[in-house]
Amino acid sequence: MRRRSVLGIMVILLNLCLASAGLCAEVSQGKCLKFDEGSMSITLEEYDTEFSQEHPYGRPTGITSVYNASKAQIGAPPKVGDILRIAYEVKGTERVAIKVMNVTRQDLMKK
């Protein structure tokens, strides 16, 4: 009985590991330059990961990229100038957003 339940647990864990393989999203953070609600595309100026007192969200890198957010979960609607954090997958030449977090407009500290 014990061996079988251990086996059962192993099967579940193995499944968990297998099911997650191949899913790998990238994350970028930066300032929203444009949000087109018609095509649901977001243009972002990317920031780097050098966080400091003056640059709590990183420093601007000058690189801009476009994200297709038509299938993404979006929290508070992005406005130009908001700091966004986007989890995305690269499909062909397109960056397809999975989740868009509006760092500026949502207060995680509040209940």
Add this chain to the structure above:
Amino acid sequence: MRLVPKRGRLLTPIVGLLGMAVGWIPDWVWAGGEKATNLVVVADTRRVSGIMKYFANLYNTNTLLFAVWAVVLTVLFGALLGLLMDWLMSRTGIDLKTRKIIEH
């Protein structure tokens, strides 16, 4: 005791299949529940590495699997700590098997 292995034989594939099903359910089945909470959080995977990166990434891409992991790990860690503490407590020499119920 003779009944137990029979049930065990049946249980193993069922549990296995359930585990498979949970792992492979497409995300859109669960997407409906998300609209009510207007809070979307993206974990910053650029700042972490190793196992933390795996879980942060999972948090971003597959919330269902992440939730299953959260529950499984909590149970495993809880059981591990429970057994460890049990062993430690048994070494103190206190009787941990009996107690009298005294209401006053």
Add this chain to the structure above:
Amino acid sequence: MEWLYLYMPIAGVTIFWPGLVLIGFSVGVIGGFFGMGGAWMVTPGLNILGFPMAFAIGTDMAHIAGKSMISTIRHSKFGNVDYKLGLIMVLGTFIGIEVGAQLVMYLERLGKVESTVRWIYVGFLALIGTMVFYDYYKATRKKRMGVVEGEKGAEGITWYKTLHRIKIPPVVHFKTAGFTCSVWLPITVSFMTGLLAGFLGIGGGLLRMPALVYLIGCPTHIAVGTDLFEVMISGLYGAFTYSMKGRIELVAVFVMLTGAAVGAQIGTVATKYAKGYGIRIAFGICVVACMVSIILKEFGFSSLSAAIILVTIGLMSAYITVIMIKGAAQELREKKALARSLAKAA
């Protein structure tokens, strides 16, 4: 001092981790002693540590589930858990929680829920508090007058005796808890407490523990153990749903759980040395503290409310730890004395 701070990968903040361990430890002590999750105690502590509140509930739920598991293992060895009763109650609890949650969503559409929910909560806490102290008052008066009924000794409130008389089939005997009643009694009671828990957005241990004692008729010790079993199952379920919404910080769960594992041992073993009515009274004090803190919060005194909760946690866990250490020391001393006299006799 950088090693004292831990990075939370999902929330993206660094947290003073010994603080998390301490919260886990003290709520573990209290939870193991009273048989409740103690979610309402964790939130103000997390708030002070600067933990993002968006992750508080889910993190709490998971840590409470893990902690209750540790306490249930220990209580189970004492024979304090009536699994049959627990499993039957799981049914009512789950249906109740779902119905309660739906009710809140329905009210949310009508508007202005939060304040209403809070006042209902206060009302129930006041009711439970009054009940606990009234019961104690009545029981001690009976005891002084020398009235002793049954094997449990003098008891104040005995509503369960009436409820046990309603024999709608199937009638079941609960061996560990030591009573026989209609299966519908625990189902109804757990449904009601589950409903309230879902409605109020709490774990429900605060309501279920007294319900087990006063309505179902469990001895205090078995009410504590059986309730912890319930808390564990509903906590796991809660952890799952909140993780699905992304409202959990796993690293914090593990850190708190480590502290809770030690605390839970102390709280659980302390029940061995505590008298049933002692547990009931201390529980009543916690209920009153919880009530006062909610009222203060409603009127905008958030920091005072947090202070009251933190002071209660501190004093309560210290009190329980003293009970445990004193009791254990006494037991070990007696054992030694017994061994010595046996050696002498030989």
